[in-house]
Amino acid sequence: MPAEGDVMATTPDEMKSSSPKKGEDILYDPWCDPKNPRVINFQDVSAAAFKIKAGIMNTPCTRSHMSSITDIEIYFKKEFNQYTGSFKERGARYTLLMLTDEQKKNGVIAASAGNHALALSYHGQDLGIPVTVVMPLVAPIMKVQACRQYGANIVVKGNDIGECREIALKMAKDQGLLYINGYDHPHILAGQGTMGLEIVEQVKDIDAVVIPVGGGGLIAGVALAVKALYPHIKVIGVESERCASFSEAMKAGQPVYVKAESTLADGLAVPKVGVNAFATAANLVDKVVTVREEWIAIAILRLVECEKAVVEGAGATALAAILAGELPELKGKRIVIPLCGGNIDTTVLGRCLERGLAADGRLVKFTVTVSDRPGGIAELTRLLANLGVSIKDMMHERAWIKSDIFSVEVKVIAETRDYEHAKVLKGALESHYTKLRFVNPDQIHSDDC
Numbered sequence: 001m002p003a004e005g006d007v008m009a010t011t012p013d014e015m016k017s018s019s020p021k022k023g024e025d026i027l028y029d030p031w032c033d034p035k036n037p038r039v040i041n042f043q044d045v046s047a048a049a050f051k052i053k054a055g056i057m058n059t060p061c062t063r064s065h066m067s068s069i070t071d072i073e074i075y076f077k078k079e080f081n082q083y084t085g086s087f088k089e090r091g092a093r094y095t096l097l098m099l100t101d102e103q104k105k106n107g108v109i110a111a112s113a114g115n116h117a118l119a120l121s122y123h124g125q126d127l128g129i130p131v132t133v134v135m136p137l138v139a140p141i142m143k144v145q146a147c148r149q150y151g152a153n154i155v156v157k158g159n160d161i162g163e164c165r166e167i168a169l170k171m172a173k174d175q176g177l178l179y180i181n182g183y184d185h186p187h188i189l190a191g192q193g194t195m196g197l198e199i200v201e202q203v204k205d206i207d208a209v210v211i212p213v214g215g216g217g218l219i220a221g222v223a224l225a226v227k228a229l230y231p232h233i234k235v236i237g238v239e240s241e242r243c244a245s246f247s248e249a250m251k252a253g254q255p256v257y258v259k260a261e262s263t264l265a266d267g268l269a270v271p272k273v274g275v276n277a278f279a280t281a282a283n284l285v286d287k288v289v290t291v292r293e294e295w296i297a298i299a300i301l302r303l304v305e306c307e308k309a310v311v312e313g314a315g316a317t318a319l320a321a322i323l324a325g326e327l328p329e330l331k332g333k334r335i336v337i338p339l340c341g342g343n344i345d346t347t348v349l350g351r352c353l354e355r356g357l358a359a360d361g362r363l364v365k366f367t368v369t370v371s372d373r374p375g376g377i378a379e380l381t382r383l384l385a386n387l388g389v390s391i392k393d394m395m396h397e398r399a400w401i402k403s404d405i406f407s408v409e410v411k412v413i414a415e416t417r418d419y420e421h422a423k424v425l426k427g428a429l430e431s432h433y434t435k436l437r438f439v440n441p442d443q444i445h446s447d448d449c
């Protein structure tokens with residue numbers, strides 16, 4: 001392992017020595033070598049902060065409207081305001097700026113379906129450095145097009161990010177391009193760490209920072225920056241329970257593969273954390289927790305409603321952990337949460353909002369059998385209207401039901417004010433009708449902001 005303080009600029013010599021040698025594994029990435037993990041240090045982060053200043057936004061870090069309802073003084077670092085919608089620009093720009101002249105001329109390559117691709121494409125164009133990104137066949141078309149608009153050469157190939165990586169590493173070798181791992185290249189880590197420097201400058205007397213974890217680059221950089229200046233600040237990582245690769249790495253003492261299931265926090269679905277990220281972060285992270293999908297949906301909903309912020313699943317995960325009650329020790333404390341990205345598909349956003357409302361008990365579904373004589377359905381709708389419940393959808397079923405011929409099964413989707421209101425509705429339906437199936441909200445209680 002290189003000693004802390006190693007200068008990490010890409011020198012031509014290093015480039016030569018770090019290129020795969022003859023007979024060496026073609027998929028070997030010399031910058032992210034499991035046998036030789038690199039630990040970045042504070043100087044790397046401060047150098048990055050100085051270098052990227054001109055091209056990166058110092059995003060606002062403001063007190064949240066949710067502070068009173070959570071009993072935690074929350075500040076949000078609004079990284080979704082970066083030009084391409086995420087913090088990934090920090091590491092991308094720094095890595096591009098650190099290339100040798102030859103590398104700048106030849107260009108770089110990456111494998112990414114999202115924010116790293118956008119960040120690299122945009123800053124590559126800004127700095128006049130050719131960028132190639134291999135994006136999976138399932139990558140959202142909007143993101144593919146945005147990268148092309150930023151002038152990048154986009155190769156849409158590979159079923160998942162693992163296959164894209166293989167393709168990109170082979171292309172890197174064949175075409176003399178530098179492969180940039182979006183969560184583990186040491187300069188990426190240093191660049192992401194600049195967010196930590198801004199946070200401690202913007203908010204005084206912080207007790208903890210709560211950071212979403214995918215490949216671990218963000219938490220590694222931020223933990224390093226924050227702990228170097230204020231060792232007492234707790235650094236807490238949050239993962240989706242569908243891909244708890246950092247938690248597993250902590251248990252194993254090294255990065256290990258976990259199964260990555262599809263998650264709303266797609267930016268966090270990295271099955272094995274980075275070797276450099278883990279080596280840098282492992283001793284600095286105080287705790288890692290996981291969150292369930294429904295809490296991520298609720299966090300996205302709360303951010304829209306309370307903060308007027310559109311945040312993607314990965315970016316909302318840290319707030320999700322707070323709302324889920326995973327971090328009770330933070331009550332009464334002052335914390336900072338980065339809202340790391342805003343790149344969420346409009347259709348996915350719509351689904352998240354609906355799931356969030358359903359989990360809140362504000363969108364309910366029930367099936368009730370009512371009289372099919374004149375006035376039967378009117379009686380049902382009157383009951384709902386009297387309770388202030390608004391019908392969103394209603395479907396009638398006559399052919400396949402077994403109850404008497406003069407009855408109809410009505411499936412209703414309705415809006416209620418909150419979980420308590422949904423319970424009142426359920427009670428009223430139970431006392432009026434004998435045949436009722438009420439889909440219970442997940443017992444997740446909500447608070448208004």
Ligand SMILES: Cc1ncc(COP(=O)(O)O)c(C=O)c1O
Pocket residue numbers: 086114115116182183212213214215216217218219267268270312314315340341342
């Ligand atoms: C919005 C967002 N938040 C958090 C992360 C996690 O960053 P890292 O992979 O460095 O842990 C990502 C990664 O892509 C992301 O896109």
